[in-house]
Amino acid sequence: MQPLVELVSKVDTGRCVCIEIANKTSSITLSSPSSYCDSGFVYCPPPPTISPGNVDHCMFVKTPSTACGSVGVLTYHYSETHTIAIxxxxxxxxxxHSIYFGALITDEVRKADQALYNEMYHYDGQSDHQKLIEVTRNGESLGVHLGHVKVLATMSNDKKAILRVEILETGA
Structure with a gap:
């Protein structure tokens, strides 16, 4: 797999977000991805599954010749009833506008759509299972958890941003 910085540097667009997902669990398979773009489009789609111990990526870019960015939400399901949304x-x-990123873990099956995007983008609280962070010049990180699953994420402050996500199992 190409290093992400090299991958995004080759994309000819003013704004993009490359999401790297590292499944650091031993028993959870991420499946049934869906994405919703409020602005821009899917350039490199998310893989259908991310097995335990694997790392993969997807990329979203702005629509050419528009004054819009790359904005949206990505979901993966795990187990029969849980969703991770980024x-x-x-x-x-x-x-x-500022650069933002967020994460949500829920015990419901959710699909990426405008309703989920709006719910996450306009979320003004901080809880164990949902957070929204404004990215500063130094970058930011967040962590959310639900049950035995934890999501950690960081995002760069750049027109070609990299969002790294780790899925972990906890002892809960």
Whole structure:
């Protein structure tokens, strides 16, 4: 697999978000991905499954010749009834909007759609299972957990942003 920095450097777009997902669990398979783009589109789709111990990526880019960024949400299911959702927002105009990312773990099966995007983007609280973070010049990190699953994430502050996500099992 190509290093992410090399991969995003080859993309000819003003804004993009490359999401790397590392499944560091021993028994959880991530499956049935879905994505919703409020702005932009899927450039490199998420893999259908990410098995325990594997790392994969997907990429979202802005629509060419538009004053819009790369903004949306990605979901994966685990077990029969749980969803991990990752929100990303790399806007076109940093004078109007900031770069944000968020994570949600829920014990419901959720599909990426406008309702989930709006719920996550406009979330103004902080809980163990949901967070939304504004990315500063130094980058930011977040962690959420539900039951025995924990999600850690970091995102760079760049027009070609990299969002790294780790899925872990805890002793809970």
């Amino acid at each position: 929100l990303f927002s790399n806007p076109f105009d940093y004078n109007i």
